[in-house]
Amino acid sequence: MKPExxxxxxxxxxLGGLPPxxxxxxxxxxxxxxxxxxxxxxxxxxxxxxxxAVAAPATTPQRPLAVARLxxxxxxxxxxxxxxxxxxxxxxxxxxxxxxxxxHAVRRPVPPAAAPLPARAATVPAAPPPxxxxxxxxxxxxxxxxxxxxxxxxxxxxxxxxxxxxxxSLEDNL
Amino acid sequence: xxxxxxxxxxxxxxxxPALMGYxxxxxxxxxxxxxxxxxxxxRALRRxxxxxxxxxxxxYLFGIARHVGIDALRRQRPQVELPPEFAAPAGAEDDRLEPxxxxxxxxxxxxxETLLLKLQxxxxxxxxxxxxxxxxxxxxxxxxxxxxxLREQLNPEPESP
Numbered sequence: 661m662k663p664e665x666x667x668x669x670x671x672x673x674x675l676g677g678l679p680p681x682x683x684x685x686x687x688x689x690x691x692x693x694x695x696x697x698x699x700x701x702x703x704x705x706x707x708x709x710x711x712x713a714v715a716a717p718a719t720t721p722q723r724p725l726a727v728a729r730l731x732x733x734x735x736x737x738x739x740x741x742x743x744x745x746x747x748x749x750x751x752x753x754x755x756x757x758x759x760x761x762x763x764h765a766v767r768r769p770v771p772p773a774a775a776p777l778p779a780r781a782a783t784v785p786a787a788p789p790p791x792x793x794x795x796x797x798x799x800x801x802x803x804x805x806x807x808x809x810x811x812x813x814x815x816x817x818x819x820x821x822x823x824x825x826x827x828x829s830l831e832d833n834l
Numbered sequence: 835x836x837x838x839x840x841x842x843x844x845x846x847x848x849x850x851p852a853l854m855g856y857x858x859x860x861x862x863x864x865x866x867x868x869x870x871x872x873x874x875x876x877r878a879l880r881r882x883x884x885x886x887x888x889x890x891x892x893x894y895l896f897g898i899a900r901h902v903g904i905d906a907l908r909r910q911r912p913q914v915e916l917p918p919e920f921a922a923p924a925g926a927e928d929d930r931l932e933p934x935x936x937x938x939x940x941x942x943x944x945x946x947e948t949l950l951l952k953l954q955x956x957x958x959x960x961x962x963x964x965x966x967x968x969x970x971x972x973x974x975x976x977x978x979x980x981x982x983x984l985r986e987q988l989n990p991e992p993e994s995p
Contacts, residue, residue: 671981672974675952677959706985711953713934719854719867725846726872730839733879 661689670700674707794827802828842879849892852955853899859954863903870906874899893961896951900965930988937987945980948973 669686672678678686690697806817821828853874857867878898888894938946951962959977963970 667982668974668978671978674981675977676956677974677977702989703981703985706981706988707953709930709934709988710938710949710981710984713931714859714938714950714953719851719858721846721850721854721868721871723868723872725843725850725875727839727843729872729876730842730879731836733876734836734838737880 666696667699667703670696670703671707673700674704794825799828802830806830838879842875845878845891845895846875849895852892853895856896856899856955857903859950860903863906866906870899870902873906874902877902889960889964892955893957893964896955896957896961897965897967933988934984937984940987941980941983945976945983948976949980952977 669678669682673683673686690700817830817832819828820831850871854867854871857870858864863870874895878895881898888897938949941949948962948966951957951965957965959970959973962973966973
């Protein structure tokens with residue numbers, strides 16, 4: 661057996677920390693090896709003396725257990741448990757409301773933005789429409805930007821709409 | 835009376851003296867040991883049922899007592915004199931105990947704390963691990979280092995049977 665392993669076992673034995681079966685095996689080993697037995701005695705003496713050095717008589721508490729304090733603590737514990745349940749319930753309700761509100765907000769259609777009517781002269785051409793995907797709302801916006809129909813205005817511009825997936829545009833009717 | 839209160843009163847009767855001794859053996863806590871003992875049981879009751887079940891009631895109570903003691907030291911209470919009944923008995927004591935006491939006092943704090951829990955309270959390695967919230971291997975390692983160090987310092991002769 662390695663000396664360090666033996667020493668560890670002997671310290672555990674002196675402190676009473678060895679399982680019984682290991683203790684028996686070690687005792688058998690110590691009977692066969694006198695040097696190990698002397699080492700065991702030395703360690704046991706060290707631990708015994710240390711135990712004596714720090715020993716103190718048992719001290720009985722002068723006061724009985726403060727039952728009133730414990731009862732107050734129990735009451736507080738019960739109230740805390742109830743409050744915790746209430747908080748959890750409130751959190752669940754708040755979470756449910758938040759999810760419901762968010763779902764409602766997502767489903768609600770976004771109203772089309774009403775573009776202000778341009779105060780332009782009738783002869784000023786409308787701004788070119790954006791080149792992105794068209795929609796009925798955008799078409800209405802473009803139409804609103806057009807100057808009011810005049811006798812000769814209809815002859816000046818014409819609507820060009822080549823494809824249903826493309827934005828209509830105005831072009832000069834020259 | 836509430837069954838839980840009775841349960842805690844029984845624990846107080848069983849472990850109160852040992853816990854009282856634990857506090858009174860620490861000079862900085864000895865003067866307020868009675869209060870700390872009451873605090874220990876109150877805190878133990880408050881924490882009962884939280885977390886994993888303890889290794890043993892004794893380990894659980896000593897773990898709480900340790901934290902109560904640490905908190906008390908943090909509050910910087912004025913140092914109190916060691917009560918006379920805990921001073922080393924004069925005359926009749928073995929002369930070799932005082933050097934041993936000094937050697938134990940000179941151990942690093944973690945080793946000393948672990949060793950005292952073993953020697954004074956006779957807790958098992960597993961119980962000490964639960965009290966200090968450290969692995970059992972660390973308990974064993976600390977105890978081995980402490981005993982080796984004491985042996986090196988004092989080197990007592992093997993006693994004849």
